[in-house]
Amino acid sequence: MQIKIGIYGYGNLGRGVECAVRQNPDLDLVAVFTRRNPETVNILSGNVPVYPAEKAIEMKDQIDVMILCGGSATDLPEQTPALAEYFNVIDSFDTHANIPAHFAAVDKKASAGGKTAIISVGWDPGMFSLNRLYANAILTQGQDYTFWGKGVRQGPSDAIRRVKGVKDGKQYTIPVESALEAVRSGANPDLTTRQKHTRECFVVPEEGADLTQIEQDIKNMPNYFADYDTTVHFITQAELDEKHSGIPHGGFVIRSGKTGEHTEHNHIIEYSLKLDSNPEFTASVLVAYARAAFRMNQAGQNGCKTVFDVAPALLSAKTGEELRKMLL
Amino acid sequence: MQIKIGIYGYGNLGRGVECAVRQNPDLDLVAVFTRRNPETVNILSGNVPVYPAEKAIEMKDQIDVMILCGGSATDLPEQTPALAEYFNVIDSFDTHANIPAHFAAVDKKASAGGKTAIISVGWDPGMFSLNRLYANAILTQGQDYTFWGKGVRQGPSDAIRRVKGVKDGKQYTIPVESALEAVRSGANPDLTTRQKHTRECFVVPEEGADLTQIEQDIKNMPNYFADYDTTVHFITQAELDEKHSGIPHGGFVIRSGKTGEHTEHNHIIEYSLKLDSNPEFTASVLVAYARAAFRMNQAGQNGCKTVFDVAPALLSAKTGEELRKMLL
Numbered sequence: 071m072q073i074k075i076g077i078y079g080y081g082n083l084g085r086g087v088e089c090a091v092r093q094n095p096d097l098d099l100v101a102v103f104t105r106r107n108p109e110t111v112n113i114l115s116g117n118v119p120v121y122p123a124e125k126a127i128e129m130k131d132q133i134d135v136m137i138l139c140g141g142s143a144t145d146l147p148e149q150t151p152a153l154a155e156y157f158n159v160i161d162s163f164d165t166h167a168n169i170p171a172h173f174a175a176v177d178k179k180a181s182a183g184g185k186t187a188i189i190s191v192g193w194d195p196g197m198f199s200l201n202r203l204y205a206n207a208i209l210t211q212g213q214d215y216t217f218w219g220k221g222v223r224q225g226p227s228d229a230i231r232r233v234k235g236v237k238d239g240k241q242y243t244i245p246v247e248s249a250l251e252a253v254r255s256g257a258n259p260d261l262t263t264r265q266k267h268t269r270e271c272f273v274v275p276e277e278g279a280d281l282t283q284i285e286q287d288i289k290n291m292p293n294y295f296a297d298y299d300t301t302v303h304f305i306t307q308a309e310l311d312e313k314h315s316g317i318p319h320g321g322f323v324i325r326s327g328k329t330g331e332h333t334e335h336n337h338i339i340e341y342s343l344k345l346d347s348n349p350e351f352t353a354s355v356l357v358a359y360a361r362a363a364f365r366m367n368q369a370g371q372n373g374c375k376t377v378f379d380v381a382p383a384l385l386s387a388k389t390g391e392e393l394r395k396m397l398l
Numbered sequence: 399m400q401i402k403i404g405i406y407g408y409g410n411l412g413r414g415v416e417c418a419v420r421q422n423p424d425l426d427l428v429a430v431f432t433r434r435n436p437e438t439v440n441i442l443s444g445n446v447p448v449y450p451a452e453k454a455i456e457m458k459d460q461i462d463v464m465i466l467c468g469g470s471a472t473d474l475p476e477q478t479p480a481l482a483e484y485f486n487v488i489d490s491f492d493t494h495a496n497i498p499a500h501f502a503a504v505d506k507k508a509s510a511g512g513k514t515a516i517i518s519v520g521w522d523p524g525m526f527s528l529n530r531l532y533a534n535a536i537l538t539q540g541q542d543y544t545f546w547g548k549g550v551r552q553g554p555s556d557a558i559r560r561v562k563g564v565k566d567g568k569q570y571t572i573p574v575e576s577a578l579e580a581v582r583s584g585a586n587p588d589l590t591t592r593q594k595h596t597r598e599c600f601v602v603p604e605e606g607a608d609l610t611q612i613e614q615d616i617k618n619m620p621n622y623f624a625d626y627d628t629t630v631h632f633i634t635q636a637e638l639d640e641k642h643s644g645i646p647h648g649g650f651v652i653r654s655g656k657t658g659e660h661t662e663h664n665h666i667i668e669y670s671l672k673l674d675s676n677p678e679f680t681a682s683v684l685v686a687y688a689r690a691a692f693r694m695n696q697a698g699q700n701g702c703k704t705v706f707d708v709a710p711a712l713l714s715a716k717t718g719e720e721l722r723k724m725l726l
Contacts, residue, residue, distance in 0.1 A: 089658055093538045114659055169726055170719070195726045197532065200710055201669075202725045204525065207686040207713035208679075210421045254672070329682055331417055331442055335674035341529075344582070346663035351536075354657055358535040378711040378721050382528055385535035391498070393706050397534065398497055398518055398527045 073364045075357075076157070077102045078126060078149065079139035080111055082317065083162065086353030087137050088114055094357060096387045100133060130156040135360040138162075139353075151175040154374070155183035158363045160356050162192040169195070169376075177374035186367040187374045191359045192352040193343055194218070198323045200377050201341040205325035209337055212327025215253045217245035217266060221319030221348065226294040230271055233287045235279030238307060240314045241294075242270045245322065253324050256336040269298045272314050274307045319348035358385040401692045403685075404485070405430045406454060406477065407467035408439055410645065411490065414681030415465050416442055422685060424715045428461060458484040463688040466490075467681075479503040482702070483511035486691045488684050490520040497523070505702035514695040515702045519687045520680040521671055522546075526651045528705050529669040533653035537665055540655025543581045545573035545594060549647030549676065554622040558599055561615045563607030566635060568642045569622075570598045573650065581652050584664040597626045600642050602635045647676040686713040 075097050077084045084102065091099045092115075099118050104111050108120040121129075126136070136157040140146050146163045153159050154176050163172050169190055180187040190196065194216070202214055220242055230239035249266050252259045259265075271288055275281055285302045289295055320343040329335050345351045359377070362384035366375065383390055403425050405412045412430065419427045420443075427446050432439050436448040449457075454464070464485040468474050470493045478489045482504050491500050497518055508515040518524065522544070530542055548570055558567035577594050580587045587593075599616055603609055613630045616623055648671040657663050673679045687705070690712035694703065711718055716725075 086657070093657070166726070169722055173722060190726055197536075197667075199726045200532070203710050203714060203721060204528070206725065207689075207710075207715075208525075208682045210682075210715075329414070329417060329421070329675060329678040335678055337674060337679050338670075338672040339525075340668075340670045340672075342666075342668045344666040344668075346665060347658060350657040350663055351665050354536045354538075361535075376722060376726055378718065378726065379709050381707050381709045382531050382535075383706040386531060387535075387538075390706065393531060394497055394501060394704060397530045398494070398523045398704055398706065 072096060072098045073361060074098050074100045074132065074134045075360060076100060076126070076129070076133040076136040077139060078123065078136050078153065079145065080104050080106075080113065080120070081139065082349035083353055083356075084139035085114070086347070086350040087139060087356055089350060090354045090357040093354075094361070094387065097357065097361065101129060126153065127156050133157060134364050135160060137356050137360055147172060147175070150187065150189060151179045154180040154185055154187040156185070158186045158360075158367045159188075160191055160360050160363055161187075161189050162196070162352055162356060163190045164192060164195055166195065173374050173376070181373040184367075184372050186363045186372055188359050188363050188376065188380065189374060190376055191356050193345075193355060194321065196352075196355055196377055197343070198321070198341070201323045201339075202325070203378055205323070205327070205339040205341075209325055209327025209329070209339065211329075211333060212325050212337075213258045215261070215324040215326070216321065217250060217324075218321040219243040219245050219267060219319070221321070221345070222317055223319075226269065229291060229294050230273060230288060233284055233291075235276050235281075235284045236273055237276045238274040238310055240272050240310065242272075244268045244270060250322065250324075253326060254338055254340065256326050256338060258326055263297045264299060267298060269295055269300045271295075271300065271302045272305050272310055273302055274310050275304055316346065317348045318346055319351075320344045361385060361387065400424060400426045401689060402426050402428045402460065402462045403688060404428060404454070404457070404461040404464040405467060406451065406464050406481065407473065408432050408434075408441065408448070409467065410677035411681055411684075412467035413442070414675070414678040415467060415684055417678060418682045418685040421682075422689070422715065425685065425689065429457060454481065455484050461485060462692050463488060465684050465688055467684075475500060475503070478515065478517060479507045482508040482513055482515040484513070486513050486688075486695045487515045488519055488688050488691055489515075489517050490524070490680055490684060491518045492520060492523055494523065501702050501704070509701040512700050514691045514700055516687050516691050516704065516708065517702060518704055519684050521673075521683060522649065524680075524683055524705055525671070526649065526669070529651045529667075530653070531706055533651070533655070533667040533669075537653055537655025537657070537667065539657075539661060540653050540665075541586045543589070543652040543654070544649065545578060545652075546649040547571040547573050547595060547647070549649070549673070550642075550645055551647075554597065557619060557622050558601060558616060561612055561619075563604050563609075563612050564601055565604045566602040566638055568600050568638065570600075572596045572598060578650065578652075581654060582666055582668065584654050584666060586654055591625045592627060595626060597623055597628045599623075599628065599630045600633050600638055601630055602638050603632055644674065645676045646674055647679075648672045689713060689715065
């Protein structure tokens with residue numbers, strides 16, 4: 071049986087979901103919803119209609135799972151609860167501190183509508199969270215480490231572009247190799263922000279701009295750069311476009327823990343991602359959890375869930391028997 | 399509420415479970431069962447009784463979860479079905495090819511008794527299987543790689559000790575670094591057994607033994623060594639005891655997959671373990687799943703399960719609210 075998918079919001083993430091649905095034969099994309107003028111939105115699947123966002127609710131009986139592809143700052147806190155009453159929904163809400171409030175708001179609506187919502191799906195929160203949970207449940211005495219990168223983050227990149235004299239720019243977060251090695255050794259180091267990551271900026275200056283001033287302005291910027299060892303490279307727009315147009319990301323979740331009569335044995339659990347396209351990978355996770363949301367709803371498991379509540383087998387198109395035979 | 403645990407079989411794994419239970423304040427060890435004379439079995443927890451294995455079933459109402467710590471060759475195929483009718487059980491059955499048959503036998507008994515059994519728990523099968531499943535569900539187009547080591551395996555080590563002229567010995571499986579790097583690069587190489595792992599043997603010869611013959615006998619042994627580049631080192635018993643008495647193990651599960659309109663983006667998901675003590679880590683996984691088996695049974699989810707069927711939150715002593723706040 072085909073699972074009918076809707077995409078709500080069509081930016082990089084929405085397009086990634088569209089691509090991911092094509093890689094899963096048991097899923098069908100039936101509609102894309104946008105707040106822009108639908109006629110201006112070109113999607114990859116020519117046969118799939120693009121509708122205005124307001125039309126979504128009247129299609130509630132034609133869509134099994136709606137995948138929300140808006141941003142966490144202002145879109146999802148409104149959209150996920152609003153749609154969870156009418157659809158099984160998946161979102162990638164990633165403002166860690168606000169997850170409890172978002173969970174409560176979505177749970178209320180999903181429960182009222184008899185629908186299943188899975189929030190904060192992606193890789194962090196998402197796959198990284200799962201790995202923190204598994205590793206903590208297994209090694210109850212230990213220490214957690216999360217490193218990000220090498221990768222591009224939107225916030226710091228936007229901040230660079232707001233600096234006076236900057237025409238364009240991009241920022242990479244890079245984990246410090248020696249810090250990773252110290253963690254992997256089982257030494258359980260206490261690491262500061264500066265010891266864990268460096269930041270590298272590629273900046274296209276405006277003509278005649280004061281390069282020294284730009285470099286100082288970036289390096290001293292609070293939150294994004296002042297707490298890090300930051301390197302600034304000045305390059306041309308052509309080089310930026312050619313070499314830095316991708317959206318790579320990734321990172322490492324490591325738990326170092328001890329077992330034994332006298333906790334004399336050390337163990338390292340490490341999970342890492344190296345992603346050419348952050349939005350496409352996130353989208354691939356969303357799509358797998360869309361399958362799970364549909365199945366959980368069929369089984370009467372309503373309300374708001376997170377990746378912690380989803381049995382792994384529900385993510386796969388394969389049967390339990392196939393999974394035991396092929397992957398166990 | 400405390401969960402009452404029984405241990406059935408007290409070798410390295412049983413002792414590891416005993417240690418792991420101590421690291422989990424919500425679990426109580428109530429009894430150890432052995433096929434040896436109980437008076438000859440010294441356990442770490444002086445206040446816990448050791449009983450003969452036959453006494454287990456009469457204690458069915460005093461134990462919430464029985465953790466089976468026997469071997470996969472002959473113990474578990476008999477013991478797990480036999481006990482699953484009376485107890486929630488966990489085992490670490492690891493003969494991959496026989497999992498479907500073992501699952502069917504255990505499912506029949508656990509279902510009949512209204513109990514919950516989780517089989518093939520540990521790290522491979524177990525955590526490695528989970529990572530294969532998650533990675534396959536996310537990256538549906540891709541290739542899987544599993545590497546083992548650096549670590550000691552029982553089978554090949556026993557085989558060394560059966561070679562004529564060998565007094566004692568130990569074998570390590572070691573992943574080939576260049577093969578790991580090729581996989582991490584996204585090149586999707588096809589790798590032979592020989593290209594993935596090497597084997598290193600530390601051998602204590604009997605006095606006057608023919609060392610050249612021993613080396614040839616080991617290197618040409620089918621299955622265990624002939625398909626690998628094998629190195630043989632001759633050392634003294636003292637050196638073997640001092641430097642090679644541990645039971646380390648570990649390995650890597652890597653999936654390399656593609657996404658995008660033209661599958662133009664590559665992604666690498668990697669999970670790895672570096673374990674000082676294979677049995678103690680396996681035991682720590684068993685104990686976390688014992689908690690889950692108890693909870694699933696309370697919720698009426700009976701029959702045979704695997705790690706694929708267990709929602710991650712069930713493994714943790716923390717509440718859903720705590721998990722969302724601290725680990726998501």
